[in-house]
Amino acid sequence: MAAFADALAHLRREGDGDAWVNELADRAQAAWAGCRHGDRARWVQALAALPETEPAAAPDRPAPRLGTPVADPQALRGTLMELHPWRKGPLELGGVPVDCEWRSDWKWDRVRAHVDLTDSRVLDIGCGNGYFGWRMLGAGARQVVGIDPTWVYVMQWLACRHFAGVLPNYVLPLKVEDLPSGQAGFDAVFSMGVLYHRRDPAEHLRRLRALLRPGGRLVLETLVLPGDQPDGLLVPEGRYARMRNVWAVPGVGRLARWVAEAGFADVDVADVTATTPAEQRSTEWMRFQSLSDALEKPPQTGRPGVGPVRTVEGHPGPIRALVTAWR
Numbered sequence: 591m592a593a594f595a596d597a598l599a600h601l602r603r604e605g606d607g608d609a610w611v612n613e614l615a616d617r618a619q620a621a622w623a624g625c626r627h628g629d630r631a632r633w634v635q636a637l638a639a640l641p642e643t644e645p646a647a648a649p650d651r652p653a654p655r656l657g658t659p660v661a662d663p664q665a666l667r668g669t670l671m672e673l674h675p676w677r678k679g680p681l682e683l684g685g686v687p688v689d690c691e692w693r694s695d696w697k698w699d700r701v702r703a704h705v706d707l708t709d710s711r712v713l714d715i716g717c718g719n720g721y722f723g724w725r726m727l728g729a730g731a732r733q734v735v736g737i738d739p740t741w742v743y744v745m746q747w748l749a750c751r752h753f754a755g756v757l758p759n760y761v762l763p764l765k766v767e768d769l770p771s772g773q774a775g776f777d778a779v780f781s782m783g784v785l786y787h788r789r790d791p792a793e794h795l796r797r798l799r800a801l802l803r804p805g806g807r808l809v810l811e812t813l814v815l816p817g818d819q820p821d822g823l824l825v826p827e828g829r830y831a832r833m834r835n836v837w838a839v840p841g842v843g844r845l846a847r848w849v850a851e852a853g854f855a856d857v858d859v860a861d862v863t864a865t866t867p868a869e870q871r872s873t874e875w876m877r878f879q880s881l882s883d884a885l886e887k888p889p890q891t892g893r894p895g896v897g898p899v900r901t902v903e904g905h906p907g908p909i910r911a912l913v914t915a916w917r
Protein backbone atom coordinates (compact mmCIF):
# COMPACT_ATOMS: atom_id res chain seq x y z
CA MET A 591 0.00 0.00 0.00
CA ALA A 592 1.34 3.39 -1.03
CA ALA A 593 0.77 5.10 2.34
CA PHE A 594 2.87 2.57 4.25
CA ALA A 595 5.66 2.64 1.66
CA ASP A 596 5.59 6.43 1.74
CA ALA A 597 5.97 6.44 5.53
CA LEU A 598 8.94 4.06 5.31
CA ALA A 599 10.55 6.30 2.69
CA HIS A 600 10.27 9.22 5.13
CA LEU A 601 11.73 7.11 7.93
CA ARG A 602 14.73 6.18 5.76
CA ARG A 603 15.24 9.80 4.75
CA GLU A 604 15.21 10.92 8.38
CA GLY A 605 17.75 8.16 9.12
CA ASP A 606 20.07 9.74 6.54
CA GLY A 607 21.91 6.51 5.69
CA ASP A 608 21.98 5.12 9.25
CA ALA A 609 22.44 1.34 8.91
CA TRP A 610 20.19 0.48 11.85
CA VAL A 611 17.32 2.60 10.54
CA ASN A 612 17.64 1.12 7.04
CA GLU A 613 17.58 -2.41 8.46
CA LEU A 614 14.55 -1.49 10.58
CA ALA A 615 12.74 -0.18 7.49
CA ASP A 616 13.67 -3.34 5.54
CA ARG A 617 12.19 -5.52 8.28
CA ALA A 618 9.03 -3.44 8.49
CA GLN A 619 8.64 -3.63 4.72
CA ALA A 620 9.06 -7.42 4.80
CA ALA A 621 6.52 -7.73 7.63
CA TRP A 622 4.02 -5.60 5.72
CA ALA A 623 4.50 -7.66 2.56
CA GLY A 624 4.01 -10.86 4.59
CA CYS A 625 0.77 -9.82 6.33
CA ARG A 626 -1.78 -12.58 5.74
CA HIS A 627 -4.38 -11.33 8.24
CA GLY A 628 -7.92 -12.24 7.14
CA ASP A 629 -9.16 -8.66 7.70
CA ARG A 630 -6.37 -7.01 5.72
CA ALA A 631 -8.41 -6.45 2.54
CA ARG A 632 -11.26 -4.87 4.53
CA TRP A 633 -8.88 -2.59 6.44
CA VAL A 634 -7.09 -1.50 3.27
CA GLN A 635 -10.47 -0.78 1.67
CA ALA A 636 -11.47 1.34 4.68
CA LEU A 637 -8.20 3.30 4.48
CA ALA A 638 -8.79 3.91 0.78
CA ALA A 639 -12.30 5.23 1.57
CA LEU A 640 -11.05 7.95 3.96
CA PRO A 641 -12.07 11.37 2.66
CA GLU A 642 -9.43 13.87 1.61
CA THR A 643 -8.96 16.73 4.06
CA GLU A 644 -6.35 19.37 4.56
CA PRO A 645 -3.54 17.67 6.57
CA ALA A 646 -3.38 19.20 10.02
CA ALA A 647 -2.25 18.15 13.47
CA ALA A 648 -2.76 19.55 16.95
CA PRO A 649 -1.12 16.66 18.81
CA ASP A 650 -0.64 18.15 22.27
CA ARG A 651 -4.23 17.74 23.38
CA PRO A 652 -5.90 14.94 25.43
CA ALA A 653 -7.54 13.93 22.14
CA PRO A 654 -4.97 14.81 19.46
CA ARG A 655 -6.81 16.60 16.66
CA LEU A 656 -5.71 15.19 13.32
CA GLY A 657 -7.11 16.58 10.07
CA THR A 658 -9.83 19.16 9.62
CA PRO A 659 -13.60 18.50 9.88
CA VAL A 660 -14.92 16.49 6.94
CA ALA A 661 -18.12 17.19 5.00
CA ASP A 662 -19.78 13.89 5.99
CA PRO A 663 -18.81 12.91 9.56
CA GLN A 664 -21.36 10.06 9.66
CA ALA A 665 -19.74 8.40 6.68
CA LEU A 666 -16.30 8.87 8.23
CA ARG A 667 -17.49 7.30 11.50
CA GLY A 668 -18.65 4.26 9.56
CA THR A 669 -15.32 3.98 7.77
CA LEU A 670 -13.31 4.33 10.99
CA MET A 671 -15.53 1.70 12.66
CA GLU A 672 -14.15 -0.80 10.10
CA LEU A 673 -10.90 -0.48 12.07
CA HIS A 674 -12.55 -1.56 15.38
CA PRO A 675 -11.36 -2.12 18.13
CA TRP A 676 -9.98 1.32 18.97
CA ARG A 677 -8.13 0.81 22.25
CA LYS A 678 -5.73 3.75 22.76
CA GLY A 679 -7.02 7.28 22.65
CA PRO A 680 -9.02 9.48 22.72
CA LEU A 681 -8.48 10.85 19.23
CA GLU A 682 -10.22 13.32 16.94
CA LEU A 683 -9.94 12.37 13.28
CA GLY A 684 -11.36 14.62 10.57
CA GLY A 685 -13.51 16.24 13.26
CA VAL A 686 -14.91 12.88 14.48
CA PRO A 687 -14.28 12.12 18.19
CA VAL A 688 -12.98 8.55 18.65
CA ASP A 689 -13.72 7.46 22.23
CA CYS A 690 -11.29 4.58 22.67
CA GLU A 691 -11.22 1.87 25.36
CA TRP A 692 -8.42 3.59 27.29
CA ARG A 693 -8.18 7.10 28.62
CA SER A 694 -4.55 7.03 27.52
CA ASP A 695 -4.44 10.77 28.17
CA TRP A 696 -4.57 9.94 31.90
CA LYS A 697 -1.50 7.72 31.55
CA TRP A 698 0.22 10.41 29.51
CA ASP A 699 -0.44 13.00 32.24
CA ARG A 700 1.31 10.68 34.71
CA VAL A 701 4.26 10.16 32.35
CA ARG A 702 4.72 13.67 31.08
CA ALA A 703 5.30 15.13 34.51
CA HIS A 704 8.50 13.06 34.77
CA VAL A 705 9.99 13.07 31.27
CA ASP A 706 11.51 15.84 29.14
CA LEU A 707 11.42 14.79 25.47
CA THR A 708 12.67 18.03 23.94
CA ASP A 709 14.38 17.24 20.61
CA SER A 710 14.51 13.51 21.48
CA ARG A 711 14.49 10.49 19.18
CA VAL A 712 12.14 8.07 20.90
CA LEU A 713 11.43 4.35 20.53
CA ASP A 714 7.99 3.24 21.83
CA ILE A 715 7.76 -0.54 22.20
CA GLY A 716 4.21 -1.91 22.10
CA CYS A 717 2.95 1.49 20.93
CA GLY A 718 -0.57 0.36 19.96
CA ASN A 719 -2.00 2.73 17.36
CA GLY A 720 0.62 5.40 18.06
CA TYR A 721 -1.51 7.55 20.39
CA PHE A 722 1.43 8.31 22.66
CA GLY A 723 3.59 9.14 19.64
CA TRP A 724 1.35 12.12 18.86
CA ARG A 725 1.57 13.24 22.48
CA MET A 726 5.38 12.81 22.41
CA LEU A 727 5.64 14.98 19.29
CA GLY A 728 3.43 17.50 21.10
CA ALA A 729 5.92 17.39 23.99
CA GLY A 730 8.82 18.27 21.70
CA ALA A 731 10.14 14.89 20.51
CA ARG A 732 11.96 15.09 17.18
CA GLN A 733 10.92 11.61 16.03
CA VAL A 734 8.93 8.70 17.50
CA VAL A 735 9.45 5.18 16.17
CA GLY A 736 6.71 2.92 17.51
CA ILE A 737 6.56 -0.83 17.02
CA ASP A 738 3.56 -3.08 17.57
CA PRO A 739 2.79 -6.51 16.08
CA THR A 740 -1.02 -6.10 16.18
CA TRP A 741 -2.06 -5.33 12.62
CA VAL A 742 -5.25 -3.41 13.28
CA TYR A 743 -3.29 -0.84 15.32
CA VAL A 744 -0.93 -0.29 12.40
CA MET A 745 -4.00 0.30 10.23
CA GLN A 746 -5.38 2.78 12.77
CA TRP A 747 -2.07 4.65 12.69
CA LEU A 748 -2.28 4.82 8.88
CA ALA A 749 -5.75 6.36 9.29
CA CYS A 750 -4.30 8.91 11.74
CA ARG A 751 -1.43 9.64 9.36
CA HIS A 752 -3.93 10.15 6.51
CA PHE A 753 -5.37 13.07 8.48
CA ALA A 754 -2.18 14.35 10.13
CA GLY A 755 -0.03 14.40 7.01
CA VAL A 756 3.70 13.72 7.03
CA LEU A 757 4.87 13.81 10.65
CA PRO A 758 7.69 11.81 12.28
CA ASN A 759 5.43 9.46 14.30
CA TYR A 760 5.70 5.87 13.01
CA VAL A 761 3.99 2.57 13.88
CA LEU A 762 5.84 -0.40 12.41
CA PRO A 763 4.42 -3.96 12.47
CA LEU A 764 7.29 -5.46 14.46
CA LYS A 765 7.86 -7.17 17.79
CA VAL A 766 10.65 -6.04 20.11
CA GLU A 767 12.46 -9.29 19.32
CA ASP A 768 12.31 -8.39 15.58
CA LEU A 769 14.41 -5.23 16.03
CA PRO A 770 17.88 -5.23 14.43
CA SER A 771 20.86 -5.64 16.69
CA GLY A 772 23.58 -3.01 16.53
CA GLN A 773 23.58 0.64 17.51
CA ALA A 774 20.05 2.06 17.64
CA GLY A 775 21.08 4.99 19.83
CA PHE A 776 17.64 6.27 20.95
CA ASP A 777 17.50 9.17 23.40
CA ALA A 778 14.50 7.57 25.13
CA VAL A 779 12.98 4.09 25.05
CA PHE A 780 9.42 3.55 26.27
CA SER A 781 8.05 0.16 27.25
CA MET A 782 4.54 0.67 28.63
CA GLY A 783 2.21 -2.27 29.24
CA VAL A 784 4.64 -4.79 27.73
CA LEU A 785 6.94 -6.17 30.46
CA TYR A 786 4.27 -8.44 31.98
CA HIS A 787 3.71 -9.96 28.54
CA ARG A 788 7.38 -11.00 28.33
CA ARG A 789 8.38 -14.47 29.53
CA ASP A 790 11.85 -13.25 30.49
CA PRO A 791 11.58 -9.75 32.01
CA ALA A 792 15.34 -9.52 32.67
CA GLU A 793 16.09 -10.18 29.02
CA HIS A 794 13.51 -7.54 27.98
CA LEU A 795 15.13 -4.94 30.23
CA ARG A 796 18.64 -5.70 28.91
CA ARG A 797 17.31 -5.32 25.37
CA LEU A 798 15.76 -1.94 26.20
CA ARG A 799 19.11 -0.76 27.56
CA ALA A 800 20.92 -1.82 24.40
CA LEU A 801 18.50 0.27 22.30
CA LEU A 802 19.46 3.48 24.15
CA ARG A 803 22.44 5.71 23.59
CA PRO A 804 24.72 6.06 26.61
CA GLY A 805 22.97 8.63 28.80
CA GLY A 806 19.58 7.80 27.27
CA ARG A 807 16.45 7.36 29.35
CA LEU A 808 14.19 4.37 29.97
CA VAL A 809 10.47 4.89 30.64
CA LEU A 810 8.96 1.66 31.88
CA GLU A 811 5.35 1.11 32.86
CA THR A 812 4.05 -2.24 34.02
CA LEU A 813 1.70 -4.07 36.38
CA VAL A 814 2.85 -4.33 40.00
CA LEU A 815 1.57 -5.84 43.25
CA PRO A 816 -0.01 -3.71 46.00
CA GLY A 817 2.29 -1.61 48.19
CA ASP A 818 2.33 -4.08 51.09
CA GLN A 819 4.16 -6.63 48.86
CA PRO A 820 7.20 -4.66 47.58
CA ASP A 821 9.32 -7.81 47.19
CA GLY A 822 6.49 -10.08 46.06
CA LEU A 823 6.16 -11.78 42.71
CA LEU A 824 2.93 -13.08 41.21
CA VAL A 825 3.32 -15.65 38.45
CA PRO A 826 -0.32 -16.31 37.53
CA GLU A 827 -0.96 -19.96 36.74
CA GLY A 828 -3.87 -19.20 34.48
CA ARG A 829 -5.16 -15.83 33.43
CA TYR A 830 -4.73 -12.46 35.09
CA ALA A 831 -7.74 -10.14 34.72
CA ARG A 832 -8.89 -12.42 31.88
CA MET A 833 -5.57 -11.85 30.05
CA ARG A 834 -3.96 -15.09 28.89
CA ASN A 835 -0.38 -13.91 28.50
CA VAL A 836 0.57 -12.28 31.81
CA TRP A 837 3.79 -13.93 32.98
CA ALA A 838 5.00 -11.94 35.99
CA VAL A 839 3.70 -9.17 38.24
CA PRO A 840 6.42 -8.02 40.68
CA GLY A 841 6.21 -5.82 43.77
CA VAL A 842 7.52 -2.30 43.25
CA GLY A 843 10.81 -2.94 45.11
CA ARG A 844 11.50 -6.07 43.11
CA LEU A 845 10.72 -4.25 39.85
CA ALA A 846 13.17 -1.46 40.71
CA ARG A 847 15.84 -4.11 41.47
CA TRP A 848 15.22 -5.80 38.11
CA VAL A 849 15.82 -2.46 36.36
CA ALA A 850 19.03 -1.80 38.31
CA GLU A 851 20.26 -5.35 37.68
CA ALA A 852 19.81 -4.79 33.94
CA GLY A 853 22.45 -2.07 34.23
CA PHE A 854 20.35 1.09 34.52
CA ALA A 855 21.30 3.98 36.83
CA ASP A 856 19.17 6.31 38.98
CA VAL A 857 16.14 4.03 39.01
CA ASP A 858 13.11 6.06 40.12
CA VAL A 859 9.60 4.77 40.78
CA ALA A 860 7.90 7.94 39.62
CA ASP A 861 4.24 6.90 39.96
CA VAL A 862 2.05 4.04 41.15
CA THR A 863 -1.62 4.17 40.15
CA ALA A 864 -4.42 1.61 40.28
CA THR A 865 -6.13 1.10 36.94
CA THR A 866 -9.88 1.61 37.29
CA PRO A 867 -12.85 0.89 35.03
CA ALA A 868 -13.04 4.64 34.49
CA GLU A 869 -9.64 4.57 32.74
CA GLN A 870 -10.21 1.32 30.79
CA ARG A 871 -13.76 0.64 29.65
CA SER A 872 -15.92 -0.57 26.77
CA THR A 873 -17.16 2.17 24.45
CA GLU A 874 -18.92 2.18 21.10
CA TRP A 875 -15.43 2.25 19.55
CA MET A 876 -14.33 -0.82 21.59
CA ARG A 877 -17.32 -3.09 21.93
CA PHE A 878 -15.58 -6.11 23.49
CA GLN A 879 -15.38 -6.78 27.24
CA SER A 880 -13.12 -4.48 29.23
CA LEU A 881 -11.69 -4.09 32.73
CA SER A 882 -14.97 -4.11 34.68
CA ASP A 883 -15.69 -7.59 33.27
CA ALA A 884 -12.30 -8.75 34.61
CA LEU A 885 -12.80 -7.53 38.20
CA GLU A 886 -14.59 -9.33 41.02
CA LYS A 887 -17.85 -7.62 41.89
CA PRO A 888 -18.18 -7.24 45.69
CA PRO A 889 -21.65 -8.56 46.64
CA GLN A 890 -22.50 -5.54 48.80
CA THR A 891 -22.25 -3.15 45.87
CA GLY A 892 -22.58 -5.33 42.80
CA ARG A 893 -20.21 -2.88 41.19
CA PRO A 894 -16.62 -3.53 40.17
CA GLY A 895 -13.76 -1.40 41.37
CA VAL A 896 -15.21 -0.55 44.79
CA GLY A 897 -13.30 -1.58 47.92
CA PRO A 898 -10.21 -3.80 47.84
CA VAL A 899 -10.20 -4.73 44.20
CA ARG A 900 -9.50 -8.26 43.01
CA THR A 901 -9.56 -9.75 39.57
CA VAL A 902 -12.13 -12.43 38.69
CA GLU A 903 -9.32 -14.99 39.23
CA GLY A 904 -8.81 -13.68 42.80
CA HIS A 905 -5.52 -11.87 42.12
CA PRO A 906 -4.90 -8.30 43.34
CA GLY A 907 -6.53 -5.83 40.95
CA PRO A 908 -4.38 -4.02 38.38
CA ILE A 909 -1.94 -1.41 39.65
CA ARG A 910 0.67 0.10 37.34
CA ALA A 911 4.05 1.55 38.24
CA LEU A 912 5.96 4.06 36.16
CA VAL A 913 9.74 3.71 36.44
CA THR A 914 12.36 5.96 34.89
CA ALA A 915 16.07 5.16 34.72
CA TRP A 916 19.18 6.03 32.69
CA ARG A 917 21.68 4.11 30.63
Ligand SMILES: Nc1ncnc2c1ncn2[C@@H]1O[C@H](C[S@+](CC[C@H]([NH3+])C(=O)[O-])CC(=O)[O-])[C@@H](O)[C@H]1O
Pocket residue numbers: 678692694715716717718737738739740743764765766767781782783784787811
Ligand atom coordinates in the same frame (compact mmCIF):
# COMPACT_ATOMS: atom_id res chain seq x y z
N1 LIG B 1 6.65 -8.83 21.50
C1 LIG B 1 6.09 -7.64 21.42
N2 LIG B 1 6.79 -6.57 20.99
C2 LIG B 1 6.22 -5.35 20.89
N3 LIG B 1 4.92 -5.11 21.22
C3 LIG B 1 4.20 -6.14 21.66
C4 LIG B 1 4.73 -7.43 21.79
N4 LIG B 1 3.76 -8.26 22.26
C5 LIG B 1 2.65 -7.50 22.40
N5 LIG B 1 2.91 -6.23 22.03
C6 LIG B 1 1.98 -5.09 22.01
O1 LIG B 1 2.08 -4.46 23.25
C7 LIG B 1 0.87 -3.73 23.50
C8 LIG B 1 0.48 -3.92 24.94
S1 LIG B 1 -0.79 -2.79 25.46
C9 LIG B 1 0.11 -1.34 25.84
C10 LIG B 1 -0.05 -0.28 24.82
C11 LIG B 1 0.56 1.06 25.16
N6 LIG B 1 2.03 0.99 25.23
C12 LIG B 1 0.03 1.59 26.44
O2 LIG B 1 0.78 1.71 27.41
O3 LIG B 1 -1.17 1.89 26.49
C13 LIG B 1 -1.19 -3.42 27.02
C14 LIG B 1 -2.06 -2.52 27.77
O4 LIG B 1 -3.16 -2.23 27.30
O5 LIG B 1 -1.60 -1.99 28.81
C15 LIG B 1 -0.17 -4.26 22.53
O6 LIG B 1 -0.50 -3.26 21.62
C16 LIG B 1 0.50 -5.45 21.87
O7 LIG B 1 0.13 -5.61 20.52
